[in-house]
Amino acid sequence: MLNFIQVLFDAAALGSLYALVALAIGLVFGIMRLINFAQGDYLTIGAYALVVPTASVTPPLLFGALPWPLMVAGVLATCIIVALLTERIAFRPLRNANPATLLISSFAVSYFLQHALMLVHTGRPKSIAMGSSLAQAIDIFGVRIPGVQLVTMTVTVSLLIGFVILLKKTAIGIQMRAAAENFQMARLLGVRANKVIAFGFALSGFLAGIVSLLLVAQTGTLDIKMGIMPVIFAFFATVIGGMGSLAGAALGGFLVGVTSVLLQAYLPPDLRAFRDAGVFALVILVLLVRPKGLIPSSASRERV
Amino acid sequence: EEKPIQIGFAIAESGWLHNYDGPPFKAAVMRIEEINKAGGLNGRKIEYKVIDTKTERERSATAGAELVEAGVDLLVVSCDYDFGAPAALAGNQAKIITMSLCAADPKMGVQGVGPYAFTANSAAQSEGIAIAEYAQKKLGLKTAYVLEDLTIEYNKSACAGFRAAWINGGGEASILGNDTFKNDDPSIAAQITRLKSLPTQPDAVFVCSFTPGGASAVRQIRAAGVELPILANTAMVDNYWLNSAPGLKNFYLAAFMSLYGDDPRPEMNKFVEDHKARWNEAPVSSYAVLGYSLIEQWAYAVEKAGGTDSDKVLEVMNTYKDQPFLVGPTSYTPELHIQTARPWLIMKVENESFRAVEIYRNSFTPSMELLFRVGN
Amino acid sequence: MRLLKQAWPVLGLLLPLAVIVLLADQFGSISVERSVTEALIKIVTVVGLYIFIGNSGVVSFGHVSFMAIAAYATAWQTCCSALKPITMSGLPDFLRSHTYPVLPAGISAAILASIAAFVFGLILMRLSGIAASISTLAALFILNVVYSNWDKVTMGTASIVGLPTYVTPWLAFAVAGLAMVIAYLFQISSWGLALRATREDEVAARASGISVYWMRLAAFTLSGLVMGMAGVLHAHFLGTISVDTFFLSLTFITLTMLVVGGMRSLSGAVLGVVVISFVTDILRRMESGVSVSGQEIAIPAGSQEVVLAVVMLLVLIFRRDGLTKGREFAWPFARRQSISETKHGDA
């Protein structure tokens, strides 16, 4: 018999990871109406920053060799810089373009980053000895709790609270939302809108850095495509949570992760292969019942 | 002077498949150069030409067609069945011997691509069979748990082979359970929970996967405190991923050869040395030897047939019965163009490296049903 | 003359394409010929996308599923009679133990895709905007998971190999022409017009008595049919099919072609394919090395994608509504007046 509490914990841990990615997707969507597929590549690049860029399959460590506070800082800084660069070069000139154009431009950015990374590192997955101690599980009352997952959950909850406060209560948060909705009008009110939006991207880079560290600590591997599925799941999460609502994004991410684990745990063996189909069917179902998502933001409503 | 023999390679020089095509290709070039240095094949020099498929099926088909058009005598295609097949089809339709560097799927052969298609590799099923038999007979393990990565067909085949062999040796009840995951799952916590909640723990876990997902799974299993022996399929061979599971022990698989100088067959160790001399590095992957033997196998048949005429060469190759080549004894029949019982080098992980254990040849051979995975 | 002018948006596209096909057929190497055929199949695909996305304004990520459905359907009917009973034992008997001629197989496969689109659409078209897009993505994943694991019918993730390869450049051209005619007729029909109104303003369209749901469903079904045609061509061009071909990367590249060309016009859909295919092909040839005045030069392997991404970004940045800015090609013999109709978008 499966230990139900253990399953719940597993579910919550994966849910938190997706929630963290979804938070970044939701944040950038909130400030630019952009579903940023390149978010996945930010985190891939962050992970690869741990090793020296070479074609070798067993590369020496770069940031990964530093004491952990410096390593974290190095990875976060890398992700933030990449996020800012993509904002400046690709997304800023496209501000206020229609959503399809924005979306496609983020594909292009993602395609670029992925293949540039591939040119440097080759497509072969690499492995890295990092955070093994964090990956170890501790046993609490018979429930196995891997350190990474504990950290993931704590980080997710605190960042969610932090971001909601930032956006709702601080001047820069309100300015960010204003610039998101109507860039020109925000400028007419004296908001330094370019900086404010860049700040939003920096935050998404920050989140990407955190996720890449957590992922690497969990899997110990680097792969050019490691960002894709988390971002796809986060993408679903943001929409079922309610586009433009951070709490919604986090909730959506949580839900997607939890569903995936519960299906994995409780589906009969023959159907387990179809686990993901279940998750995606759930996405469609949620949208049919609540087309604006679980926590619709006021942005998504329209007065006639 | 006779016209040189042409070999065409429709393989990936970029994209993810390059990692798999690259090493055997280099080894194949080594063999070609050796033959040329020794005076050529039947007195004719061998030339070769490569067209990059960029890990795309469309490119693969085009590359195949172009090489056929250029009149190659042997067409070599990608490691992977899915990406090699489009090119192989072109070769087969033109009745040119077509060989895959390391596809592990019997459909790269008579029943799938056609009668002129071969693969230098063994069937994925036999990887599972070999390690299952070895674990039961030599390691004395009685029960097993199977963790199956559903992402690609190769894994499913390896798992099918493992299950069949394990049940053959220990009965239905000796498999304590099955679970599935996907290569890009960020976490397999739920699978580990199921494993740990089994009423009795198995003697071993068989993980059929490939990197990076396989490496990540091994790391997570060990991090969760599961110290059971882990058995794996051949794709997990070679040291490059061991960083992700520091201090890994009790990990076994069936491989072609050892890159680390401890292969019980001296000719293998010489191969590694030659490779270092030619390419300034040891082979990146032990799959390399398959490329070397691919050329060996075809060249031998050409010599025997006295020319490159496809039908004659085919006839010779179809009669190989434990024909000795570097990678090991090789057999083909008119029905089957893949190895099912070539001896394996069992390897285990110790002190952060793979170590050769011993050569082992499986006695249980997969039936056609198992090879084509009918009824599972 | 009026008829000619009416048909111009299609004719104006078909004529240059015909010239390209003719040249490739007469003078091109195998690889040129195949590149052209590939591009023509992509045109069918992107025109299929355009019928729905261009007219409804809803980005769909799910369309390549319909290619998969048709490709598998034609494979079941035409492929590998020897292996089929063994490897696809779950097929119903009329498929498992019979092989059908390619033409009825292709047609029925495309129709099946269209039926599938209709069925999916019944559910998905209830949603609007981003929710609709995301649920089409979910549908893509669902179909992918099902086809990847429905081993006895689809052979799981393994390729089905050995379909008859009958697709020549001219056949692909003919089908591309057909797809363009279908798209154009739909676009100028009253349903097409109504659908484009919903794209501009859903609320106002409702208030004008338009059923957003049925218009979208109609376009979805029709585009499913054209995607099905593309799927059949794809299958019989390569001779092999597998589920993962019809997944994210094909979705992204075809969407990119549509957007780069200009997703609001048929000309955009076609031009996007032509331009991106051309750039890709040139880069690819540069990667494998070209000789310029006797010197062999090549760009590093793998840089093709990087350059292509930059090109796509530049187009999007400098022509954010695509190369055609979402307009049809103007009738070349018009007096000034009717040009104003086509030009007004930039004002």
Added chain:
Amino acid sequence: MLKVQDLKAAYGRVSAVKGVSLEVAEKEIVFLIGPNGAGKSTLLKIVSGLHRPSGGTISFAGAEIANQTPETICRRGLVLVPEGRHIFGTLTVAENLFLGTTIRNDRAQIRADIDEVLAIFPILRERYNSAAVYLSGGEQQQLAIARAMLQKPRLMMIDEPSLGLAPLVIDQVYESLRQLNAKGMTLLVIEQSTARVTDLASRVYVMRNGKIVLHETKASLGDGSSLTDAYFGDARHAAEQLAR
């Protein structure tokens, strides 16, 4: 205070402003009127930095501001209330008002000022914490004006303040504007209805077809009949035809 000279601008190849010069002095209320499409809104957009001029100069309080960004121009105290409201629908009324104070340093004074504008527009107090998208058309217009008032500009440019407002509210809005002006704020107002103009204007410009066609000061304005003529030009003629 504001001096525009020979300003030109175009949208693509269509030129919308064709060499306009105008002046606004300290503490004036200047009206800019003219038929639809005359280029009035375009002119204000250029002055506020939203649209690039193709020629000419703009100086504000002695500094050249042509081609500066909207936020720097705003920070100099030159504020635009653009036509069509542009409130932030996803933000609450309170947050919209708060954004009006972005450029201010006198934090202490803000609370009192917000209370003041809420007194002018009581409906905003009622809907203080609801998302602005739900406000009615007129309520949104009031929010836009209130927000601009909170910016405490030296020169406020308003594009059609009465759009969508109930007559009573129009009165209130103009009354407040007059009071602000009395306290020292300069105003440049675009208005469709000429009725207000004669009441309040220190100066009026009439714009047609991208050019200033008439310039009247308070003294020369009289009953405004010259305005009407310049304003409508041959449009009257068309209307008569239509009536027939």
Added chain:
Amino acid sequence: MLAQDGGLHARDVHVAFGGLKALKGVDLKLRQGEVLGLIGPNGAGKTTMVNVLTGFQAATTGDVTLDGRSLKGLGPRNVARAGVARSFQAARLFRDLTVRQNLEVAAIGSGKKRKEARAKADALLDWIGCADKAAMLAGSLPYGDERRVGIARALALSPKFVLLDEPASGMNDQECDELMLLIAGIPDKFACGVLLIEHNMQVVMGACRRVHVLDNGKSLAEGTPAEMRANDEVRRAYLGSKNTGSQVI
């Protein structure tokens, strides 16, 4: 058409948005062939009323009937096909379609064939004086034309009733005059009742025989324009003492 319960009739309509009551029991009857003015302060509930009448907003309680038939639960599209058309406070044209296509769409929406739809569109364009702009993209129209095309689009549905939400906003005095004439002519030309929401008193007074005043979600008064102008309550709540809107130069 003079059946007992002819016309578009809203009975005791309540609408609440969460805690906010936008309409608190409004009765409104629009008869065939008349132009009824609907005025009231900002936020009085006028647009909400239009939304209820056209199926965009479900009434919390109360009912709307068209010629005696209830429109409950029909939804915007079916209400439009039943014969109640509307324009929007923001014009909401189909910006990337031509002006003619804008009208065609509505004609198609009312069930016409393509040919008829085109004829209908051209006739309406003639009527609003925009025939020369038929091939222009609607997004590039000047403001005034945009408004008129919005009205024409509503009429292209061949409705029994058309509801116009602030059609004159942003227009100058001159254009207001023209628009007033246009609106006043609708009942005769199209055999169709008109509900006109407008803050410009000049337009309301000129186009309507009867005016209904809403205040704070409730009916305040109904009567002729002159009566309303004289009504103290209406002056206090809406017009203001100066009664600016009706000042005509």
